[in-house]
Amino acid sequence: MVNTTIKTTKSQEIFAAAQNLMPGGVNSPVRAFKSVGGQPIVFDRVKGAYIWDVDGNEYIDYVGTWGPAICGHANPEVITALHSALEKGTSFGAPSVLENVLAEMVIDAVPSIEMVRFVNSGTEACMAVLRLMRAFTKRDKIIKFEGCYHGHADMFLVKAGSGVATLGLPDSPGVPKSVTRDTLTAPFNDLEAVKLLFEENRDQIAGVILEPVVGNAGFVTPDAGFLEGLREITHEHGALLVFDEVMTGFRISYGGAQEKFGVTPDLTTLGKIIGGGLPVGAYGGRKDIMSMVAPAGPMYQAGTLSGNPLAMTAGIKTLELLQKPGTYDYLERITKKLADGLLQVALDTGHAACGGNISGMFGMFFTSGPVHNYEDAKASDTAKFGRFHRGMLEHGIYLAPSQFEAGFTSIAHTEEDIERTLQAARDVMSGL
Numbered sequence: 184m185v186n187t188t189i190k191t192t193k194s195q196e197i198f199a200a201a202q203n204l205m206p207g208g209v210n211s212p213v214r215a216f217k218s219v220g221g222q223p224i225v226f227d228r229v230k231g232a233y234i235w236d237v238d239g240n241e242y243i244d245y246v247g248t249w250g251p252a253i254c255g256h257a258n259p260e261v262i263t264a265l266h267s268a269l270e271k272g273t274s275f276g277a278p279s280v281l282e283n284v285l286a287e288m289v290i291d292a293v294p295s296i297e298m299v300r301f302v303n304s305g306t307e308a309c310m311a312v313l314r315l316m317r318a319f320t321k322r323d324k325i326i327k328f329e330g331c332y333h334g335h336a337d338m339f340l341v342k343a344g345s346g347v348a349t350l351g352l353p354d355s356p357g358v359p360k361s362v363t364r365d366t367l368t369a370p371f372n373d374l375e376a377v378k379l380l381f382e383e384n385r386d387q388i389a390g391v392i393l394e395p396v397v398g399n400a401g402f403v404t405p406d407a408g409f410l411e412g413l414r415e416i417t418h419e420h421g422a423l424l425v426f427d428e429v430m431t432g433f434r435i436s437y438g439g440a441q442e443k444f445g446v447t448p449d450l451t452t453l454g455k456i457i458g459g460g461l462p463v464g465a466y467g468g469r470k471d472i473m474s475m476v477a478p479a480g481p482m483y484q485a486g487t488l489s490g491n492p493l494a495m496t497a498g499i500k501t502l503e504l505l506q507k508p509g510t511y512d513y514l515e516r517i518t519k520k521l522a523d524g525l526l527q528v529a530l531d532t533g534h535a536a537c538g539g540n541i542s543g544m545f546g547m548f549f550t551s552g553p554v555h556n557y558e559d560a561k562a563s564d565t566a567k568f569g570r571f572h573r574g575m576l577e578h579g580i581y582l583a584p585s586q587f588e589a590g591f592t593s594i595a596h597t598e599e600d601i602e603r604t605l606q607a608a609r610d611v612m613s614g615l
């Protein structure tokens with residue numbers, strides 16, 4: 184499909200040149216717009232709730248660099264803090280007090296975390312937490328859920344969401360069977376399936392890892408009792424419960440999904456928001472488990488740039504801004520207005536749709552639903568979503584370029600931004 188209403192000559196030139204330089208022209212697959220058709224736009228700069236492409240077009244952004252930009256892009260206070268940190272150097276490779284500050288903030292905020300280790304990405308955090316689950320329990324098998332994404336490490340590339348779902352890839356080539364043999368999968372929201380796996384693999388399962396609210400298969404919420412059920416089953420079998428809150432941490436409430444739903448896992452992974460837009464990940468949890476991590480204990484895990492002073496600075500400032508009273512009420516209000524509004528527009532224009540939001544995270548599927556798991560999500564009309572996505576882009580609205588990704592708002596989005604977005608959605612859906 185070709186853009187009709189916006190000029191994107193420069194974007195097209197740059198993306199064409201990128202094709203010969205990087206696989207698919209990108210450094211992360213979903214950015215290539217393959218599942219929605221058409222060419223991606225190439226960014227020039229970002230500020231607040233807006234992005235500008237290299238051709239000078241302005242868009243209201245609902246991707247927020249995939250979650251981190253919860254305080255708005257290039258937040259002036261984060262930028263100022265980064266400027267002063269920059270003067271002191273870009274990397275120490277040695278302890279700094281900034282690490283203590285962010286660690287304390289994370290420990291105070293997230294109920295399960297008594298001790299934390301910083302790494303450089305969500306992928307890295309999930310890899311490390313898996314090793315820790317196995318080291319602590321002396322068991323090898325894990326349970327993950329279909330459509331949940333825990334980064335691109337081999338062991339997790341089994342029925343993974345995000346780009347794997349978007350591109351319809353089977354388990355990736357290059358992942359040895361010997362590595363995924365111990366990765367068991369169940370449908371999200373299916374406690375019976377989990378119970379069965381535990382019975383069939385008695386004393387062999389190290390733990391269960393999940394996105395407590397799924398954002399990598401679209402937006403899927405846990406049914407009442409699901410998280411509590413997992414907490415009970417893992418307890419019963421001496422296994423660990425791990426919440427991958429790389430996306431939901433500091434997003435659906437300050438203390439993440441575990442605070443929102445009142446279920447405390449043993450271990451938690453974080454990323455995205457806690458780096459304030461710089462590369463960061465973290466894993467943490469019960470002190471007795473975290474004490475196994477080197478050099479306190481024998482489980483090896485290290486990182487040249489881990490605890491990087493710039494990343495710590497951006498994270499600290501971002502969390503400080505989020506602590507202001509009313510932040511999550513505001514996110515809830517504008518995001519609900521958007522999510523409900525989109526469903527109303529779909530209803531008015533005769534399109535089957537379902538979706539919702541929790542605080543600043545939302546989603547909409549082109550299917551009547553309800554969507555309880557990845558199988559349900561796959562029933563949505565992805566071709567229609569592709570046309571909707573392109574139409575919204577041409578109306579100056581930047582949505583995640585896949586039916587299987589959640590959307591994000593920030594404290595920089597205004598009621599007026601939401602109203603403009605809903606008007607655009609009405610124009611686009613009327614013509615679908």
Ligand SMILES: *Cc1c(COP(=O)(O)O)cnc(C)c1O
Nearest residue numbers: 304305306332333334427429430
């Ligand atoms: C983004 C994400 C990851 C991977 O984080 P990266 O920083 O992209 O490696 C892992 N788990 C979840 C739930 C995510 O949303």
